[in-house]
Amino acid sequence: xxxxxxxxxxxxxxxxxxxxxxxxxxxxxxxxxxxxxxMHKRFREIAxxxxxxxxxxxxxxxxxxxxxxxxxxxxxxxxxxxxxx
Numbered sequence: 001x002x003x004x005x006x007x008x009x010x011x012x013x014x015x016x017x018x019x020x021x022x023x024x025x026x027x028x029x030x031x032x033x034x035x036x037x038x039m040h041k042r043f044r045e046i047a048x049x050x051x052x053x054x055x056x057x058x059x060x061x062x063x064x065x066x067x068x069x070x071x072x073x074x075x076x077x078x079x080x081x082x083x084x085x
Contacts, residue, residue: 033058 035043047054 043054043057046052047057050057
């Protein structure tokens, strides 16, 4: 599936991510996941409904989680700075 057709933009290998470096130029790492049968089944159903791969859904979820963590850390740092005054 091409990036233009991807419903979860940013999950295809040729698309640039937050570092603005094409994924094809960066090292790709593999991870293994242990999930329950019901979670696997639900991921598979969602992937089929959205015409995406399970991998693209997981990458999307991980990127979203990391973005939320970064935003939370930035807010906490701003709060620490304000409290020091």
